[in-house]
Amino acid sequence: MMRKLPIPIALLALAAVACGGNSGGNSGGEPAVGQTSASSGGGDAAAAAKPLDGVTIEVAAKWTGDEQANFEQVLKAFQDKTGATVTYASTGEDTGAFLGPRIQGNNPPDVAILPQPGLVQQYADENALKPLTPEVQAQIDQNYTPYWKELGSANGQVYGVLVKAAHKSLIWYRQQAFDDAGAQEAATWDDLVKNAQLLADSGTPPFALCGASGWTLTDLFENVYLSSAGPENYDKLSKHEIPWTDPTVTTALEKMAQIFGKKEFLLGGASGALQTDFPTCVTQVYGQKKAAMVIEADFVAGAAAQSGAKVGEDAKAMAFPKVGDTEPVVLGGDIAVALKDSKGAMALLEFLASKEGGEIWAKLPGYLSPNRNVSPDNYPNELTKQLAQTIISAGEAVRYDMSDLAPSAFGGTDGKGEWKDLQDFLRDPSDVKGAQKKLEADAAKAFKK
Numbered sequence: 001m002m003r004k005l006p007i008p009i010a011l012l013a014l015a016a017v018a019c020g021g022n023s024g025g026n027s028g029g030e031p032a033v034g035q036t037s038a039s040s041g042g043g044d045a046a047a048a049a050k051p052l053d054g055v056t057i058e059v060a061a062k063w064t065g066d067e068q069a070n071f072e073q074v075l076k077a078f079q080d081k082t083g084a085t086v087t088y089a090s091t092g093e094d095t096g097a098f099l100g101p102r103i104q105g106n107n108p109p110d111v112a113i114l115p116q117p118g119l120v121q122q123y124a125d126e127n128a129l130k131p132l133t134p135e136v137q138a139q140i141d142q143n144y145t146p147y148w149k150e151l152g153s154a155n156g157q158v159y160g161v162l163v164k165a166a167h168k169s170l171i172w173y174r175q176q177a178f179d180d181a182g183a184q185e186a187a188t189w190d191d192l193v194k195n196a197q198l199l200a201d202s203g204t205p206p207f208a209l210c211g212a213s214g215w216t217l218t219d220l221f222e223n224v225y226l227s228s229a230g231p232e233n234y235d236k237l238s239k240h241e242i243p244w245t246d247p248t249v250t251t252a253l254e255k256m257a258q259i260f261g262k263k264e265f266l267l268g269g270a271s272g273a274l275q276t277d278f279p280t281c282v283t284q285v286y287g288q289k290k291a292a293m294v295i296e297a298d299f300v301a302g303a304a305a306q307s308g309a310k311v312g313e314d315a316k317a318m319a320f321p322k323v324g325d326t327e328p329v330v331l332g333g334d335i336a337v338a339l340k341d342s343k344g345a346m347a348l349l350e351f352l353a354s355k356e357g358g359e360i361w362a363k364l365p366g367y368l369s370p371n372r373n374v375s376p377d378n379y380p381n382e383l384t385k386q387l388a389q390t391i392i393s394a395g396e397a398v399r400y401d402m403s404d405l406a407p408s409a410f411g412g413t414d415g416k417g418e419w420k421d422l423q424d425f426l427r428d429p430s431d432v433k434g435a436q437k438k439l440e441a442d443a444a445k446a447f448k449k
Contacts, residue, residue, distance in 0.1 A: 050083025057344040060089040060098065061113035061334065070364040077360050078351045084344055095119065096408070099339075103128045108339035111348055113163065115334055116404040116412055117151045123337070124154035130341040131157045132349065139353035143371045151400055152335050159337050161353040164361075165368040166332035167387045168219050168297040168401060169320040172304065174285050175313065177204045177292035185318040189224075192321045193258050199292045200264040207259060207266055208291035209273035210281035211426050214419025218403035218411065219330070220295055221422060225252040226399055228324035238405045240447040244439035253425065253432045255323055260429035267291040270426050279303035286315055295320075297332065298368065298387055311383065319390075329394040332401040333370060362388070410446035417442045 063071055068090060075086045091098035095115055102108045108128065114120060123129050132140070137158055140149050144162065152160025171192070178184070178195075181202035186192035196206035210216040226234045229248035236242045237249070263269045267290055268276070276284065282300055284290045287307030294300060301311050309315040320328050336352050338345040351357045358371040362378035368388055376388040391398060403411035403418055410417035421442060425435040 050081075052082040052084035052344055052347060055082075055084045055342075055344040057084055057086045057111065057342075057348055058089060058109040059086060059111040059113070059348065060091050060095075060109040062091050062093060062095055062115055063113075064090050066366060070361070070367065073364060074352075074357060074361045078348060078357070081351070082347060084347070086348070096122075099123075103339065110338065110340045110342055110345040111336055112339055113334045113336045114160070115332075116408065117160070117335055117400060118405055118407055118411065120152060120160050120335060120337060121154045122407075123339075124157065124159055128339055129154075129159045130338040130345070131159060132161070132338070133346045136161065136346055136350045136353055139350055143353060143355060143358070143373045145372065145396055145398075147396060147398065147400075148370055151405075152337075160335035161337075161349050162333050162370045163336045163352045164334040165370045165391060166297045166299060167368055167391065168330040168332055169223055169328045170297060170300070170317045171293055171295050171320055172282075172285070172300045172315060172317045173293045174289065174291075174309075175316055177202075177289075180204070181292070183292070186321040188321050189227075189255060189258075189323040196259065196262075196265050200262070205264065205267040205291045206293055207273075208276065208281040208284040208294050209266055209426070210276055210278040210294070210296070211270070211273035211423060212275055212277040214414060214423055215403065215412075216278055216281075216296055217422035217426065218418055219297070219401065220256065221252060222330050222399075222402045223320045223328045224255050224323050225249070225402070226328040226330060227320070227322050227326045228252050228255065230324070230326050231397055231399060234399050234402065238399075238402045240406075240443050244443055245433075245436045249436055249439070250432055252323075253429075253435060256425070257429035257432065260426050270429075274423060274426060279306075283307050298383070299366070301383065302366065317383070326397065327394075329390060329398045330401060331370065331391065331398060332404060406443070407446040407449065409449065410443050417446060 061071065068088065072088060075088065078084065079086055089109060096119065099108065099112055103126070140158065140161060148162045149158060152158060152162060177199060181199045181204060183195040183198045186195050199206040225237070228251050233242065233248050259265050260270065266273045267284055278296065281294050282303035285292065285294045286304045286309035304311055304315040336349055338349060355371065355373045358369040358374035359378045361367050362369050362374050363380060365380055368384060368391065370391060372392050376385040379385045379388055405411070413419065418439060421435060421438045424438065
């Protein structure tokens with residue numbers, strides 16, 4: 001499934017894409033929004049209004065820069081197809097801070113794209129979301145595994161469509177550092193620890209950890225835990241159905257301590273790691289060439305390229321090694337929901353959930369689809385093709401980022417909850433039981449609310 005992932009010659013974040021004028025979604029020369037048809041037979045059915053002519057839809061998401069530009073190409077294809085006019089608003093990184101006042105003021109956007117499934121439950125509890133129509137649900141049933149449908153559901157209703165995925169079960173490495181130390185890609189956690197020792201002995205710190213960005217530590221924990229404890233326990237811990245004092249958590253933290261507890265394994269030691277954010281840790285590996293590996297998702301490719309590395313040559317990625325019986329496939333992702341019960345909102349969600357919408361987006365760089373019917377052949381380079389195939393192959397064993405499933409007070413807030421507790425554990429990895437007690441206390445408090 002994920003062994004010996006062939007890594008691309010092409011570049012994930014900067015792959016050239018021939019988009020043409022219609023973003024791949026407008027066939028037959030339909031006019032762009034705002035243009036009139038100069039076609040056949042003057043005023044007859046050929047020039048008839050499209051189904052959403054005159055309808056304006058506002059969609060809000062956190063994306064800016066290239067991510068926003070790519071998403072707007074998908075929106076353009078939808079506009080060309082339907083006649084709707086879609087406006088885009090960036091929420092910034094704090095989606096809740098943007099949406100909260102809009103919801104309270106009874107002026108929400110038609111569609112919002114949420115970076116955490118936990119927000120689906122939160123807004124459903126506030127009666128801010130509109131249940132998906134049968135047409136949208138039919139697209140979800142056709143194109144997604146039941147696990148993804150469940151992620152977009154709350155209180156027995158389906159509210160969300162998972163539209164974009166991030167593959168978080170990767171370890172990126174610098175080929176030259178591996179060559180110099182005689183290190184190889186690791187299939188198991190024990191292999192990874194042995195490789196780390198080889199690298200340290202050669203004079204290169206094995207890991208640049210982005211410890212100042214607490215979410216990177218949660219990503220590491222989730223991969224170790226999913227592999228060592230298995231998918232069923234992962235689900236239970238995600239829902240706080242077992243406590244963080246459980247022996248399965250002990251095992252995962254003890255494994256992490258094998259890296260955290262060796263000063264020579266971390267660039268700058270624990271204190272250095274705790275002062276390094278993402279993407280600075282990527283720069284330390286590929287720009288400054290001070291360390292050999294960085295543990296993070298497919299989006300490392302963009303930061304590696306900005307550091308001057310060639311993805312597939314200098315910068316390579318390996319599948320996250322097996323710690324236990326399960327090959328971990330952990331995804332992050334963004335879930336589209338409707339905040340207005342309008343024809344336009346539901347039509348856009350139906351399009352985003354469709355094979356057609358996913359394939360338009362897949363042709364653009366920096367995107368992975370959780371839609372199982374979007375063929376990997378649509379992706380612009382070998383890395384994204386391989387990662388997309390991994391997601392499809394993992395089927396029901398794939399799991400969503402655990403911290404993003406939790407209440408944000410526990411799993412998604414800088415300086416609090418799981419982020420802070422794992423940073424404290426990085427600072428003192430000898431106290432596994434103490435870390436578990438803190439995690440359990442913070443989880444219990446957040447889930448009680």
